[in-house]
Amino acid sequence: MDEIQSLMHGFSVALxxxxxxxxxxxxxxxxxIGVLPGLGGANGVAILLPLTFGMAQTPGGATSAIxxxxxxxxxxxxxxxxxxxxxxxxxxxxxxxTTFDGYPMAQQGRAGxxxxxxxxxxxxGAFCAVVMITFLSPVVANxxxxxxxxxxxxxxxxxxxxxxxxxxxxxxxTLASMMLGFALAAVGTDTVTGxxxxxxxxxxxxxxxxxxxxxxxxxxxxxxLLTLEEGLAFRGAQAKINxxxxxxxxxxxxxxxxxxxRSTLVGCFMGIxxxxxxxxxxxxxxxxxxxxxxxxxxxxxxxxxxxxxETAAHAAGTSALLPMIxxxxxGSPTAAVLLGGLMIWGLQPGPLxxxxxxxxxxxxxxxxxxxxxxxxxVVLTCVPLFAAILRVPFSVIxxxxxxxxxxxxxxxxxxxxxxxxxxxxxxLGYLFKKTQYPLAPLVLAIVLGDNAESAFRQSMLMSxxxxxxxxxxxxxxxxxxxALILLLWPLLAWLYAKxxxxxx
Amino acid sequence: MTEGHEVRAAFRQKGAELAVAALFFxxxxxxxxxxxxxxxxWQEIHxxxxxxFPFYIGLIMCLASLINMARALLLRGERNKTFVxxxxxxxxxxxxxxxxxxxxxxxxxxIYVAAVLFIGxxxxxxGKYPWWKVAGVSxxxxxxxxxxxxxxxxxxxxxxxxxxxxxxG
Numbered sequence: 001m002d003e004i005q006s007l008m009h010g011f012s013v014a015l016x017x018x019x020x021x022x023x024x025x026x027x028x029x030x031x032x033i034g035v036l037p038g039l040g041g042a043n044g045v046a047i048l049l050p051l052t053f054g055m056a057q058t059p060g061g062a063t064s065a066i067x068x069x070x071x072x073x074x075x076x077x078x079x080x081x082x083x084x085x086x087x088x089x090x091x092x093x094x095x096x097x098t099t100f101d102g103y104p105m106a107q108q109g110r111a112g113x114x115x116x117x118x119x120x121x122x123x124x125g126a127f128c129a130v131v132m133i134t135f136l137s138p139v140v141a142n143x144x145x146x147x148x149x150x151x152x153x154x155x156x157x158x159x160x161x162x163x164x165x166x167x168x169x170x171x172x173x174t175l176a177s178m179m180l181g182f183a184l185a186a187v188g189t190d191t192v193t194g195x196x197x198x199x200x201x202x203x204x205x206x207x208x209x210x211x212x213x214x215x216x217x218x219x220x221x222x223x224x225l226l227t228l229e230e231g232l233a234f235r236g237a238q239a240k241i242n243x244x245x246x247x248x249x250x251x252x253x254x255x256x257x258x259x260x261x262r263s264t265l266v267g268c269f270m271g272i273x274x275x276x277x278x279x280x281x282x283x284x285x286x287x288x289x290x291x292x293x294x295x296x297x298x299x300x301x302x303x304x305x306x307x308x309x310e311t312a313a314h315a316a317g318t319s320a321l322l323p324m325i326x327x328x329x330x331g332s333p334t335a336a337v338l339l340g341g342l343m344i345w346g347l348q349p350g351p352l353x354x355x356x357x358x359x360x361x362x363x364x365x366x367x368x369x370x371x372x373x374x375x376x377x378v379v380l381t382c383v384p385l386f387a388a389i390l391r392v393p394f395s396v397i398x399x400x401x402x403x404x405x406x407x408x409x410x411x412x413x414x415x416x417x418x419x420x421x422x423x424x425x426x427x428l429g430y431l432f433k434k435t436q437y438p439l440a441p442l443v444l445a446i447v448l449g450d451n452a453e454s455a456f457r458q459s460m461l462m463s464x465x466x467x468x469x470x471x472x473x474x475x476x477x478x479x480x481x482x483a484l485i486l487l488l489w490p491l492l493a494w495l496y497a498k499x500x501x502x503x504x
Numbered sequence: 505m506t507e508g509h510e511v512r513a514a515f516r517q518k519g520a521e522l523a524v525a526a527l528f529f530x531x532x533x534x535x536x537x538x539x540x541x542x543x544x545x546w547q548e549i550h551x552x553x554x555x556x557f558p559f560y561i562g563l564i565m566c567l568a569s570l571i572n573m574a575r576a577l578l579l580r581g582e583r584n585k586t587f588v589x590x591x592x593x594x595x596x597x598x599x600x601x602x603x604x605x606x607x608x609x610x611x612x613x614x615i616y617v618a619a620v621l622f623i624g625x626x627x628x629x630x631g632k633y634p635w636w637k638v639a640g641v642s643x644x645x646x647x648x649x650x651x652x653x654x655x656x657x658x659x660x661x662x663x664x665x666x667x668x669x670x671x672x673g
Contacts, residue, residue, distance in 0.1 A: 051657050170575070172568045176528045179565040183535045186558045195554040198538045221603065228599055229592040395631030399623040400645055402603055407615065407649065411659050419607045427600065434587065435517075435524045453557045461551040 030075015185449020222429020267315025
């Protein structure tokens with residue numbers, strides 16, 4: 001088993017004292033980020049990414065940097081559950097489904113039990129997904145080594161069409177928002193010919209829009225504006241977790257093994273397909289309610305109703321990293337930010353990573369195992385501390401978050417212009433959220449825009465402008481066809497519904 | 505928000521939808537105009553010209569926003585819900601305007617002084633905290649940020665006249 005050997009090597013990389021220290025720092029920062037309104041996984045990682053530029057230059061530093069950032073991601077995934085259960089405020093979109101049964105449990109004084117169930121099932125979901133990544137990613141990477149530009153373009157096409165086909169937002173809004181991302185990515189110097197595009201004589205735009213600034217504005221400032229509409233006060237349940245509650249809950253959890261298994265499968269699948277954690281958590285909650293013997297009691301505070309969405313959300317959040325490291329196509333906005341980080345550090349994500357950067361890849365995979373264990377320990381022991389952060393009044397915490405976002409935007413390129421852009425993106429983020437334009441495809445398009453464009457142009461050069469190259473062989477043809485089906489899916493679904501209504 | 509006039513709608517869903525779709529249309533049009541300037545056709549040897557890819561991006565953006573506009577126009581009656589209430593809009597502007605002012609001030613007085621003013625203003629005006637708490641939190645935050653970014657991560661942040669005066673610039 002090559003994978004086991006590589007993984008063991010990965011553990012030896014990840015288990016250095018520095019890296020373990022970074023893991024705990026990352027997880028703690030991540031939970032804080034996940035708990036605070038306006039700071040989520042995606043823009044938390046975006047804010048901290050510039051700080052790792054220096055770190056990544058040292059030998060082995062890129063591995064430490066990715067460990068730090070991915071642990072922030074795990075922490076944010078865990079943190080979302082805390083706010084959902086104690087405050088009925090989902091810190092992250094994928095923890096919305098956790099509020100359905102988690103908050104009623106907290107109101108009945110069973111917050112400790114709900115939190116333990118949430119954290120443990122998060123851990124189980126993530127763990128299964130990491131096992132899948134360990135064994136599946138070398139296979140996928142190996143397969144993808146033979147990819148040329150047309151195949152890569154087909155993968156990108158598939159990713160973006162999947163957004164249109166699977167998102168719950170209106171398809172034309174998804175499309176518009178995605179195209180805005182591509183347009184923003186095109187601003188600046190054209191990577192192929194060196195021509196300036198869409199800069200309109202502005203020197204600030206020479207290097208283009210940075211996706212980090214867009215993420216910080218859209219998710220950070222936009223989220224704060226949205227939160228403010230709800231007013232300044234948070235009211236939450238008290239949480240006490242002690243060893244007894246944890247052990248009692250753990251004794252109860254094996255009963256829901258079937259729910260866990262189903263949710264893990266849903267999560268792993270949805271994570272690989274872009275769209276990710278949020279639909280996975282809802283879907284798995286729905287499935288659990290359908291199949292559970294006390295399905296009709298869901299929503300009144302059932303442990304199973306917490307287990308299902310949390311397992312799926314974490315499994316999806318973790319498996320979103322599989323396409324990122326093997327194909328260079330992230331499955332979630334946070335994975336997109338991590339991918340952008342790799343590119344900034346000078347690592348080209350994609351199948352070659354497994355050949356050229358073995359230490360990095362396996363160090364990262366090993367850190368996923370360890371980071372989740374670290375996460376479980378941190379959240380189980382520090383819940384009261386994190387809940388206390390949420391009790392800091394919003395009129396104190398909000399301006400501090402804005403300042404942190406501004407510093408994050410500035411440090412990307414040491415440009416004050418980016419701080420202004422952050423405010424503009426913040427307003428856009430607020431408007432788009434309120435009018436149901438999805439932000440994830442926008443962010444993914446900014447990150448992948450240049451790569452998708454150059455893959456497309458190289459393919460066109462190969463074929464001398466014939467689009468037929470996207471159907472030239474079985475592999476690329478299948479992917480393109482699948483992409484087109486997904487793109488047209490909303491139309492097909494609409495026609496089907498219409499036909500049924502007509503016949504009824 | 506108990507007062508009646510505060511929950512009155514400042515904007516309705518239809519207006520907001522139309523405005524956002526129009527924004528997308530304008531942005532798409534800008535992209536198309538610049539792509540046409542760059543050339544969006546096929547060029548011998550070099551293949552697609554620089555404007556080729558953005559041209560179609562802009563085109564799809566404009567078409568999608570036209571459809572979104574049409575859908576917004578079809579919103580009727582009870583579906584045309586309140587987009588934002590007056591009270592909520594006031595809250596949002598109460599944060600947005602100082603944030604924009606803060607971003608503008610950074611150029612002149614550096615990020616630290618701007619942050620102190622911004623956090624102080626926010627706590628005093630929205631939070632109604634006593635002055636000593638306002639001063640403590642805002643100055644404390646600036647000092648912590650200074651230590652973390654300048655000393656620990658060695659990332660220089662924008663500074664203004666005050667830092668120069670103190671010999672920290």
